[in-house]
Every structure is written in structure tokens, then in C-alpha cells.
Amino acid sequence: MKTIAIIAAGGQGKRIIAADSERKLPKQFLMLKDKPVLAHTVEKFERCELVDEIVVAVPEDYLGYCSQAIVDKYGFRKVRKVICGGEERQDSVYLGLKACPNNTSIVVIHDGVRPLISVDRISESIKICQGKKAVVVAVPVKETIKRVEQGNIVTTLDRSRLWFTQTPQTFEYKLILDAYGKAEEDNFVGTDDSVLVERLGHEVTILEGDYRNIKITTMEDLHAAEKLLEMG
Numbered sequence: 001m002k003t004i005a006i007i008a009a010g011g012q013g014k015r016i017i018a019a020d021s022e023r024k025l026p027k028q029f030l031m032l033k034d035k036p037v038l039a040h041t042v043e044k045f046e047r048c049e050l051v052d053e054i055v056v057a058v059p060e061d062y063l064g065y066c067s068q069a070i071v072d073k074y075g076f077r078k079v080r081k082v083i084c085g086g087e088e089r090q091d092s093v094y095l096g097l098k099a100c101p102n103n104t105s106i107v108v109i110h111d112g113v114r115p116l117i118s119v120d121r122i123s124e125s126i127k128i129c130q131g132k133k134a135v136v137v138a139v140p141v142k143e144t145i146k147r148v149e150q151g152n153i154v155t156t157l158d159r160s161r162l163w164f165t166q167t168p169q170t171f172e173y174k175l176i177l178d179a180y181g182k183a184e185e186d187n188f189v190g191t192d193d194s195v196l197v198e199r200l201g202h203e204v205t206i207l208e209g210d211y212r213n214i215k216i217t218t219m220e221d222l223h224a225a226e227k228l229l230e231m232g
Contacts, residue, residue, distance in 0.1 A: 003108065004052065004101070005054045005107075005110060005168075006107060007045065009056060009058050010058055010084075010091075011026060011027070027217070028112045032115060032229070038112050040116075041111075044119050045078065045122060046076050046077070048119050048123055049123070050122070050123050051122065054079045054080065055081045055096045055099050056083070057085035058082060058085055058112075059085055063082055090183070093109055093180070106130070106172060107172075107173050107176055108126060108170045109168060110168040121168070121210065122168055125170040126170055128205060128207055132203075134170075134175060136192075136194045137165075137169070138164060138208065139164050139208065139210070140159075140164075165192055167193075169193045176193065
């Protein structure tokens with residue numbers, strides 16, 4: 001029985017694309033300090049003893065680039081497959097699930113542009129999943145949240161009950177595969193993986209994460225990640 005990490009890095013990064021000497025690179029391939037964002041991310045799962053193999057989903061045009069500039073260059077031995085991602089993140093993850101070996105028991109799904117996740121959080125999520133079958137890393141909401149309609153505040157939500165979800169999101173393999181299959185059947189598109197499991201009526205456990213585990217979507221995020229790395 002294996003634990004597989006699926007790293008979703010199939011986006012074209014239209015909000016943050018920078019040019020190198022040969023091409024314009026999506027955000028997952030931009031340099032973050034000493035190596036690309038995606039290399040930082042893969043490295044965390046490479047170092048996690050509870051992860052057996054890694055599947056990376058990238059844009060079709062970057063299959064060879066990822067294999068050479070990320071996997072080969074940094075010697076990531078756990079990366080068994082670099083696959084073509086889909087049009088949306090949900091498509092990429094589903095393709096990653098289908099690429100897992102038959103003896104997969106647990107799947108850890110993570111955004112390729114969240115390079116600051118800690119190895120300890122990855123390990124803890126896997127351990128919890130062994131009993132709970134579904135666990136999501138998240139952090140409590142700090143700000144006051146308002147529900148607004150037509151430009152007016154309708155109500156103020158109780159922030160003590162609100163959490164920002166992050167990744168990794170970790171699941172029993174059969175459970176998440178069934179959830180994705182049901183979503184495809186219903187033409188349902190979710191904003192994360194856990195909502196697909198919630199639709200099946202299965203309980204999802206929260207593992208409190210770290211506010212440093214930011215998702216890089218803008219140049220400001222990239223600069224913030226650099227500062228966080230400098231802080232250690």
C-alpha cells in the first residue's frame with residue numbers, strides 16, 4: 001500500500017508570467033531565491049518519509065521542461081510521473097488520481113505554487129488520514145467577514161467558525177477517486193478537493209496549518225515568499 005503525492009501545477013499562471021531568455025514561464029517555474037517555485041514544493045514531498053511516490057501535473061507544453069529543469073536537475077527520485085494537466089485544477093487532479101498505481105492507499109493533493117508547506121504538516125496530515133480518511137490543512141480566519149449582496153452588507157459572519165483552507169488535502173484513495181467520479185458525473189466543479197468529498201456526505205477533518213503556507217498567484221506573493229524564506 002502506497003501514499004502518493006499529487007502536485008497540481010497545470011496552470012498557465014496568466015496573472016504572473018515572467019520572461020526568461022527563451023520563453024515566458026508560468027508562475028510555478030519562476031525562480032524563488034535559489035530554485036524554481038515548483039522545485040521548492042516538490043522538495044518538501046521528496047523529504048517526507050511517509051510519501052512513497054510523487055505525480056506532478058503540468059501544462060502540456062512544459063512536460064519536457066519540468067522533467068529536465070525540475071525533476072532531473074534537482075534529483076527528485078520520488079517523482080514517478082510528470083503528466084499533462086487539464087484545463088482546470090480539478091481536471092489536473094483527476095488525471096493525477098487516474099495515474100496513481102493500483103496499490104495506492106492514501107493520496108496527498110497539493111498546489112504546486114505553495115512552496116512553503118512544512119514537511120511536518122505533510123506527515124501529520126497523512127497520519128490523521130490513516131484514521132479519518134479525509135483531512136484538510138487550514139487556518140482560522142483573522143479578519144471580520146461580511147456577506148454582501150448588491151453592494152450592501154447582509155450579515156456579519158461568525159469568524160470563530162470560519163477557516164481558510166489550504167493544501168495539502170489528504171484522502172483515502174478510493175474515497176477521493178469516488179468523489180471525483182461523482183463530480184464528473186454531475187458536471188460539478190468545486191473550489192477545492194474537500195468539497196467533492198463533502199458532497200458524498202463524508203466528514204472532513206481540519207488540521208490547523210500555518211499562515212506562511214501562501215499560494216503564489218501574483219508578483220507580490222512571490223516577493224512575500226522570498227521574505228518568508230529569508231526569515232527561515
